[in-house]
Structures are given as structure tokens and as C-alpha cells.
Amino acid sequence: MQQYSLCFGKVKKDCLKFIKSQETKADKFKNKERMIKSFLIPLCFWINKKAENKRPYFVGLAGGQGTGKTTISSLIRIILTEYFKLNVFRISIDDFYKTRKERISLSKKVHPMLLTRGVPGTHDINMMLNFFRQSKSKKFKRLKLPTFNKAIDDRYNKKYWYDLKKRPDVIIFEGWCVGAKSEKNNTLNKAINSLERLKDQKKIWRKYVNHQLKLKYKNLYTQLNCLIYLKAKNFSLLQKWRLKQERKLWVKSKAKSKIMSRGDVLNFMQTYQRITQHMFRNMPKYASIIFNLNSNHQIKSAVYKKQND
Numbered sequence: 001m002q003q004y005s006l007c008f009g010k011v012k013k014d015c016l017k018f019i020k021s022q023e024t025k026a027d028k029f030k031n032k033e034r035m036i037k038s039f040l041i042p043l044c045f046w047i048n049k050k051a052e053n054k055r056p057y058f059v060g061l062a063g064g065q066g067t068g069k070t071t072i073s074s075l076i077r078i079i080l081t082e083y084f085k086l087n088v089f090r091i092s093i094d095d096f097y098k099t100r101k102e103r104i105s106l107s108k109k110v111h112p113m114l115l116t117r118g119v120p121g122t123h124d125i126n127m128m129l130n131f132f133r134q135s136k137s138k139k140f141k142r143l144k145l146p147t148f149n150k151a152i153d154d155r156y157n158k159k160y161w162y163d164l165k166k167r168p169d170v171i172i173f174e175g176w177c178v179g180a181k182s183e184k185n186n187t188l189n190k191a192i193n194s195l196e197r198l199k200d201q202k203k204i205w206r207k208y209v210n211h212q213l214k215l216k217y218k219n220l221y222t223q224l225n226c227l228i229y230l231k232a233k234n235f236s237l238l239q240k241w242r243l244k245q246e247r248k249l250w251v252k253s254k255a256k257s258k259i260m261s262r263g264d265v266l267n268f269m270q271t272y273q274r275i276t277q278h279m280f281r282n283m284p285k286y287a288s289i290i291f292n293l294n295s296n297h298q299i300k301s302a303v304y305k306k307q308n309d
Helices: 002-022 032-051 070-084 099-111 125-136 193-199 204-221 235-252 264-286
Strands: 058-065 087-090 144-146 162-164 170-175 226-231 287-295 299-304
Touching: 002 032, 002 070, 032 058, 032 226, 032 287, 032 299, 070 087, 087 162, 125 144, 125 170, 125 204, 144 235, 162 170, 193 204, 193 264, 204 264, 226 264, 235 264
Parallel strands: 058 170, 058 226, 087 170, 226 287
Antiparallel strands: 144 162, 287 299
16 A cells, blocks of 8 residues: 555654664564564554544553564554654553562562562552553643663662653553453463472462452453454464573673573563463454464564454
């Protein structure tokens, strides 16, 4: 379509500049122009049309670890801002992790595994619900929102928080478990990896996490206007991509001691495995748009579902 070509001409420079900032010498993005032209620009036309009816329009973006959520959500923001002149705010569910002090307290009260950030129950859900509610308010007031520093496993100082001065037209809310649904209780009985077998023998951790999804997270996710899912083929591919991500961090980071080892990454990912695999099976049934990823980390196809506005 001619409109898509016009759009590409306008956003190409900044999109490619952003992609370059994410590359290392050993790890270059392939087929980047095709990804922007064939998938992300049509998606942005779709979002723009939907956003005409609702302000702000909440876009949920989900996908397992290492699927490229940060890159894709950043490119969507560039396209919507530059071509469609929309005020777009992008934030990750990771930014709403509970503080380290709060997770230490939770780990003592409920289960030691809740010290590890990631799963539902380790985010400040009330802060997220408040952010959603205030963003929708016609009497929008300036919002300060947290940013999380994974290197120290805690929030940044408040002076580095997001400062949302006016109500956005589009809010991109991205994260590995965005849109995830709870499991049936009987499926929690069988441990799916060594971490669950050894450290959650009484099933307290997995039942707690599942219960969180069933209640407040469900309430939060029902407020999303659409849900985009980056679908990888399997969990072992996600492990490979997440290890690659860590290598990139190692290349770019000055604090090498803060980077996780291969063993650390694989252990950490076991806490994500149950929900991630449940999402593999179920997200395609209810996501608005599915981007199928091939084993080379590229979008190979897009499926748009019919949606009630």
C-alpha cells in the first residue's frame, strides 16, 4: 500500500538508528527493513484506527523472555509518534516490581522463591491499577512512575522515575506475563522443572502465583484494549535467546559482575517456565494479534483476530 511506503520513508531513519543502538558487533539484526515495512507499520495503522475511539488506547504487548518486546515496543512508539503524531507512552511491567525490601518481606511471609522478581505477585499491582485508573481520568494529573534497575535488583531513585506530564493517546504496556491467565488448580500438582521439584515441594509458591493471576492481574489485564503476542516456537528457543540477551548486556555493560552466568539465567528462567508454557498454549486463543517468530528471531507471519471495539 502506498500509505505504508510513505510511512516507511518518514520513519526509516529513526527506526534503523534505534535498531543500531541495540546491536553489537557479533549480533546484528537481520531483515530489519522487512520487519518494519511488512509487520510494524501495518500494526501501527491498525492501532491508530482503533485509538480514534478511545483515549488513551492501551496496547498490551506480551512474549517470553528474549522475544524482542523492548525493541518492538520502542519501534511501534517511534512510528506512532513520528507518522501519526500521537503522544505515546511505553512502560514495562518490570518497572513495577516490588522493591527488594518488599520482596524480602514477602519471601519470609509466603515462600522464599518470592524473593526472585518476575512472577505475578512480585509486582506492585496496586501501583499498576492506580496508573491505569489515573491515565483514563479526564482530570489527568501529572504522574511519576517507577523505573527498575535489574543490575541492583531494586527500583531506581525517584529522581530517575518516568515523569508523565500529560495524558497519552496510546500506552504500550509490555512484559513477559502481560495478559497471562491463571491455570486450573489440578494442573499445578505436577512439578514442571527441577526448581519446582526441589524448592516448591508443597506447591505453596506456584499456588500463590496462580492465585495472583486469578484476581488482581486479571482485573488489570481486562483493561487492555488490545493484546499483541510475540509467539516463539518453544521454551528452549527462549532460553537460547535469553542467553544471547545476557551476552549482549555483558558486551555493553561496565559492571560485568552484575551480569548473570549461563547457569544463573537457566535457573532464573525456570521461575518463568510454567506461565510461559501456559501462554504458548492459550494466548493464541485470545490475543488480538499474534506475531509468529521463527527460530532466527524474526517475525515470519502475523495473525489478526476479529475484535469487538
